[in-house]
Each structure stands twice: as C-alpha cells, then as structure tokens.
Amino acid sequence: MTLPETMRFVDLKDFGAPDVMRLSQMPVPKPAAGQLLLKVEAAGVNRPDVAQRQGTYPAPKDASPVLGLEVAGEVVAVGEGxxxxxxGDKVCALANGGGYAEYCLVPAGQAMAWPKGYDAVKAAAVPETFFTVWANLFQMAGLTDGESVLIHGGTSGIGTTAIQLARAFGATVYATAGSDDKCKACVDLGAIRAINYKTEDFVEVIREHTDKRGVDAVLDMIGAAYFDRNLSVLAKDGCLSIIAFLGGAVAEKANLAPIMVKRLTVTGSTMRPRTAEEKRAIRDDLVKEVWPLLETGDVAPVIHKIFAFDQVVEAHKLMETSEHIGKIVLSFD
Structure with a gap:
C-alpha cells in the first residue's frame, strides 16, 4: 500500500472551548520499533480529550500532542520487532495520543484484534474505558465474584463499562446517575439498584440495601465532593478507587477515621502515564478475560452517538453536556 504524504488531523492551536479545534494537515507519521501505523476508521471521544483541550490534562512529553486516546482501523505499516x-489486520488500540487523525501510531502492546463480529465504531469504543475499568476496579481494587460495588457516573463511558464487567464477573452492582432515565439505563445494564443523586442520598440507599454493611468497592470519578461519603458506604476491608476529580481534587476537613477503623484502601490512577509494560499487561488480561465476553455479547460498549470526523466540535459539545449514555465515537468513513 502506498501511503499519502499528509493527512488530516484535529489541530489544537490553543486551549479553550470546543470551537478551538480545527481540521488541518500534517505529515503521515512513520512507525518506530514496536509500533503500528493504523489507517483510522473510528476514534473514541473521552473525558481526557476534553481535559486536554481545556489545558488541564497535558500530553506526556513522549506522546503525540494530537487529541485522541483510542482508535480502530487497519494496520498499514509495521515497525521493527x-x-x-x-x-491488513483490523485492530483497535489504546493510543498514547494522535487518535483524532486519519493515521495514528500505536504501540503494538496496546493493540488488539477487533472482537469477532465488531465493526470499526464498536471496536473504537472499547479500549479507553475497558483498560481503565480493568486496571482500577479489578487489578487494583480487586473486585471478585460475590462482592459488591458502587459505581458513580453509571451512564458515562466508564460507568456503562464498569457496570457490565462487574456484573459479568459475579459482583452485585449499585450505580449513581443524574436522572430517572439514566438510572433505568444503569439497571438495564445490570445494576440491581440505581440511585438518582439529584433526588436521593446514595449513602442512605446503600446502607438500606446492604443492611448497613456497605459495599466492597467504590469506583469514583467525582473526587473531593464525595470523599467522606464514599468512605462511609464502604464495608470493612473495602476499597475506594478514584479515577477522576469532577467534584474537585482537594478534600478539605476530610474524616480519615473510617480508613483506620474499617481497614479501608484508597487508591487511584490515571492510564496515560503508565508504562508500556503496564499497559501491555492490562491488554493481555483484557484479551484473555474480556474479549470472550465481547464476542458472545455478554458485554458490549454502549454507543450513544456517532459523529463524522469533521464534526469533532459537536462531539465535544455533547460530551460537555453529560447528557449522553455511553460512548461518543468519531467515524472516518
């Protein structure tokens, strides 16, 4: 295949509102050792993309500054080793950046064959949320069969993934969401109880439904605003896993006593700074443990809306409304 010299990409000349993004031209990159070059057919839109556009989540120095952390497409060039x-292989991948472009470099250790029966849009909706949920909820928080979990933001891309995976691996799932319709969506995905955080107190609901025991794990993207309440709903030896700070990063006057009294673990991580070896290990777990569930349909990405590549501004505007349920995807078709 003869590759073009240049490609379209989403240019971010300044930080700010979605309108700062523009389509522009840049050279097609060439794969280094250990890399694949994909002709992108679809790319996921994620909260970290929004944060990077706003200037609050800078790309690592060794990563592409172009937005986009997950892609699906065809392998058109292969690096040494x-x-x-x-x-010609069809793969999806967790990218280190560069996904909002017609061609994207990805580490081979972060690439996976499309699940059987998947097209580009469905495949592109998998990597970022599945890597994040697997690492934080299963590897770090250690959620296992027979345990219980509270998932905040149940209708986000992370939330819809976490509900399904937790259910599939035998956990009892509770979730929070911001409307009755969103709560219904959480239950449809496998939560036994969804809590409308605008009209209900999730602490009271969890205590009532667990006979005051609490849950074994909490997957949280709110941060400071929920910190004390998250600790209060955890059972003994439970784990709070924090993956974002939508409600602030500084918890003033936090009560740390429950951590000692209940022997709690508080953990958290971001995916992008992890090493290539760590990401490869997560990839290997996903292919072994989760790919069969995707291929049987027991678990599937929830896709809210598909935008054309040149509608990236509209895609980000929708993301910022938080009105979506599941994933937002850019299609290059």
Missing amino acids: VSDFKL
Whole structure:
C-alpha cells in the first residue's frame, strides 16, 4: 500500500472551548520499533480529550500532542520487532495520543484484534474505558465474584463499562446517575439498584440495601465532593478507587477515621502515564478475560452517538453536556 504524504488531523492551536479545534494537515507519521501505523476508521471521544483541550490534562512529553486516546482501523505499516500483527489486520488500540487523525501510531502492546463480529465504531469504543475499568476496579481494587460495588457516573463511558464487567464477573452492582432515565439505563445494564443523586442520598440507599454493611468497592470519578461519603458506604476491608476529580481534587476537613477503623484502601490512577509494560499487561488480561465476553455479547460498549470526523466540535459539545449514555465515537468513513 502506498501511503499519502499528509493527512488530516484535529489541530489544537490553543486551549479553550470546543470551537478551538480545527481540521488541518500534517505529515503521515512513520512507525518506530514496536509500533503500528493504523489507517483510522473510528476514534473514541473521552473525558481526557476534553481535559486536554481545556489545558488541564497535558500530553506526556513522549506522546503525540494530537487529541485522541483510542482508535480502530487497519494496520498499514509495521515497525521493527513487531510480530503479533501484520499489514491488513483490523485492530483497535489504546493510543498514547494522535487518535483524532486519519493515521495514528500505536504501540503494538496496546493493540488488539477487533472482537469477532465488531465493526470499526464498536471496536473504537472499547479500549479507553475497558483498560481503565480493568486496571482500577479489578487489578487494583480487586473486585471478585460475590462482592459488591458502587459505581458513580453509571451512564458515562466508564460507568456503562464498569457496570457490565462487574456484573459479568459475579459482583452485585449499585450505580449513581443524574436522572430517572439514566438510572433505568444503569439497571438495564445490570445494576440491581440505581440511585438518582439529584433526588436521593446514595449513602442512605446503600446502607438500606446492604443492611448497613456497605459495599466492597467504590469506583469514583467525582473526587473531593464525595470523599467522606464514599468512605462511609464502604464495608470493612473495602476499597475506594478514584479515577477522576469532577467534584474537585482537594478534600478539605476530610474524616480519615473510617480508613483506620474499617481497614479501608484508597487508591487511584490515571492510564496515560503508565508504562508500556503496564499497559501491555492490562491488554493481555483484557484479551484473555474480556474479549470472550465481547464476542458472545455478554458485554458490549454502549454507543450513544456517532459523529463524522469533521464534526469533532459537536462531539465535544455533547460530551460537555453529560447528557449522553455511553460512548461518543468519531467515524472516518
């Protein structure tokens, strides 16, 4: 295949509102050792993209400054030392940046064959949320069969993924969401109880439904605003896993006593700074443990809306409204 010299990409000349993004031209990159070059067919839109656009989540120095952390497409060039993939393979991947472009470099260790029966849009909706949920809820928080979990933001891309995976691996799932319709969506995905945080107190609901025991894990993207309340709903030896700070990063006058009294673990992580080896290990777990569930349909990405590549501004505006349920995807078709 003869590759073009240049490609379209989403240019971010300044930080700010969605309108700062513009389509522009840049050279098509060439894969280094251990990398794949994909002709992008679809790319996921995620909260970290919004944060990077706003200037609050800068790309690592060794990563592409172009937005976009998950893609699906065709392998059109293979770097030295790569043996797992070949030209023409259809793969999805967790990118280190650069996904909002017609061609994207990805580490081979973060790439996966499309689940059987998937198209580009469905495949592109998998990597970012599934990597994040698997690492934080299963590897770090240690959620297992028979345990219980509270998932905040149940209709976000992370939330819809976490509800399904927790249910599939035998956990009892509770979730929070901001409307009755969103709560219904959480229940449809597998939560036994969804809590409208605008009209209900999730602490009271969890205590009532667990006979005051609490849950074994909380997956939280709110941060400071929920910190004390999250600790209060955890059972003994429970784990609070924090993945974002939509409600602030500084918890003033926090009550730390429950951590000692109940032997709690408080943990958290971001995906982007993890090493290539760590991301490869997560990838390997997903292919072994989760890919079969995707291929049988027991678990599936929830896709709210598909935008054309040149509608990226509209896609980000929708993301910022938080009115979506599941994933927002850019299609390059």
